[in-house]
Amino acid sequence: MMLSCDTIHFQYPGTTTQVFKDLNFQLKTTGFHALFGSSGVGKTTLARMISGQMQGYTGSIHTNGAARILFTYNLERLPGWSSVKDHLDRNTPPERRGLLDDLIETFGLQNCLASRFAKLSLGQQNRTNLARYLLQDFDLLIMDESLANVDEVTKETIVLKMKALFPERGFLYISHSVAEVAKFCEAIVVLRSHRKSPQAIVLRGQNHREGRELDTESYEQTMLEMVNAL
Amino acid sequence: MLSRRIYQFFIIYFIGLAILLLFKFSLNLSDYVIPGPEEILKTGRRYSGQYFVAVLDTMMVAILGHFLSIILATMVGIIGRLHFWIGSFIRVAAFNIQAYPIVAVAPIIFILLGDGLSSRLLIAAMICYFPLLLSIIGVLTEPVTEIEHFFESTRRMNWRLQVRIRAFENIQKLITVIVGSATLAMVGTIVAEFIAADAGIGYSIRIALFQSDLAKILIALFFIGLCTSLYLVSLEWIGRRVKKRWE
Numbered sequence: 001m002m003l004s005c006d007t008i009h010f011q012y013p014g015t016t017t018q019v020f021k022d023l024n025f026q027l028k029t030t031g032f033h034a035l036f037g038s039s040g041v042g043k044t045t046l047a048r049m050i051s052g053q054m055q056g057y058t059g060s061i062h063t064n065g066a067a068r069i070l071f072t073y074n075l076e077r078l079p080g081w082s083s084v085k086d087h088l089d090r091n092t093p094p095e096r097r098g099l100l101d102d103l104i105e106t107f108g109l110q111n112c113l114a115s116r117f118a119k120l121s122l123g124q125q126n127r128t129n130l131a132r133y134l135l136q137d138f139d140l141l142i143m144d145e146s147l148a149n150v151d152e153v154t155k156e157t158i159v160l161k162m163k164a165l166f167p168e169r170g171f172l173y174i175s176h177s178v179a180e181v182a183k184f185c186e187a188i189v190v191l192r193s194h195r196k197s198p199q200a201i202v203l204r205g206q207n208h209r210e211g212r213e214l215d216t217e218s219y220e221q222t223m224l225e226m227v228n229a230l
Numbered sequence: 231m232l233s234r235r236i237y238q239f240f241i242i243y244f245i246g247l248a249i250l251l252l253f254k255f256s257l258n259l260s261d262y263v264i265p266g267p268e269e270i271l272k273t274g275r276r277y278s279g280q281y282f283v284a285v286l287d288t289m290m291v292a293i294l295g296h297f298l299s300i301i302l303a304t305m306v307g308i309i310g311r312l313h314f315w316i317g318s319f320i321r322v323a324a325f326n327i328q329a330y331p332i333v334a335v336a337p338i339i340f341i342l343l344g345d346g347l348s349s350r351l352l353i354a355a356m357i358c359y360f361p362l363l364l365s366i367i368g369v370l371t372e373p374v375t376e377i378e379h380f381f382e383s384t385r386r387m388n389w390r391l392q393v394r395i396r397a398f399e400n401i402q403k404l405i406t407v408i409v410g411s412a413t414l415a416m417v418g419t420i421v422a423e424f425i426a427a428d429a430g431i432g433y434s435i436r437i438a439l440f441q442s443d444l445a446k447i448l449i450a451l452f453f454i455g456l457c458t459s460l461y462l463v464s465l466e467w468i469g470r471r472v473k474k475r476w477e
Contacts, residue, residue, distance in 0.1 A: 051383075078380075079398065091384070
């Protein structure tokens with residue numbers, strides 16, 4: 001069992017609105033999974049709870065076999081005093097220099113290396129930020145809209161490369177895009193309003209990989225299930 | 231080319247002087263109360279050298295006090311940003327002490343340390359220290375989450391990196407506070423000299439005040455304003471260089 005959330009109850013202090021009410025779900029294996037749901041339903045809150053950055057909830061979260069959990073989101077920035085290359089070099093363990101070069105090529109970051117982070121486009125910033133996280137030690141990486149503002153083709157290249165490079169790692173991809181979640185993810189945790197029971201439903205995605213044909217009919221079925229589950 | 235700050239000083243100074251002379255001539259006040267333009271010029275020619283040296287003396291003390299304050303406020307600010315009891319203690323102490331007018335403590339300093347350099351320096355440093363400290367603590371305690379998150383998550387964060395990130399993100403604010411506190415350092419030194427020192431332009435103003443010589447005071451004010459403006463211009467220039475180098 002990679003991730004298990006058992007009877008989670010949570011509401012922000014000073015508010016009366018409950019975010020999670022008896023939330024339960026399990027992700028049994030590592031792989032590229034998704035956390036999907038309407039805006040404001042609590043995806044980021046749950047991501048912060050899983051990564052240990054947020055307390056104050058009741059119930060339990062088990063991350064067996066995922067000791068090192070990283071959480072990244074799309075508004076993160078790199079320090080502005082050095083170039084992207086300097087920053088990546090400084091924060092890459094020596095044994096992963098080869099991986100760094102590989103990610104720079106796959107993520108299309110060659111032209112960004114000499115620039116300061118603030119000078120990059122939003123898509124370039126998100127790609128750079130995600131690349132630096134992939135160079136770290138992690139068992140589970142939670143990516144909150146980490147590929148926002150990235151074009152579809154590049155996004156597909158990146159996700160497929162990530163799946164190929166890290167088959168033993170866990171990913172929890174947070175996105176509002178029904179199409180990409182249905183296509184790339186293995187298990188899809190659909191998070192719903194606390195008024196609905198159960199609050200989370202786990203669906204099976206297409207888990208599309210490099211060199212594997214996408215079953216269009218099944219893909220459309222998954223998208224339909226996702227939308228109906230909301 | 232003169233900086234905008236110097237132009238502004240000249241404009242303000244001469245507007246002030248013009249208003250004073252307008253009062254004199256419209257109310258027909260005697261030269262004893264407000265000296266005429268000739269008297270001011272004559273005093274200027276006679277005392278410019280002496281007052282310029284006195285202002286430079288004051289300026290040196292103010293700059294030294296200012297730099298001491300910056301260093302001390304940075305060091306205390308770094309400790310004050312901590313979430314432990316020592317950080318909370320420093321923050322609360324700084325907020326409470328800064329609310330107390332430091333000038334009121336100046337006589338005690340003169341009684342204890344005498345009227346030499348050390349008293350002037352201490353008062354100058356104390357007057358600009360607390361505003362600096364509060365601003366630096368404010369900057370250093372405010373997390374820049376979107377940058378720090380990565381370093382916290384990957385356990386790379388240390389106090390030097392945290393201070394660097396927060397200082398870098400607020401560099402303009404810090405420069406503004408340092409430039410602003412320079413005026414306070416100058417004010418502090420002059421006030422100290424005015425109370426009980428034996429040198430500096432504050433001391434010269436005190437003597438002029440005893441003589442009821444407004445012309446001397448106006449000349450002293452001219453050099454104070456000019457030198458303070460030059461110091462502020464220099465600090466702004468250093469600030470721009472630092473910012474440019476960091477960015």
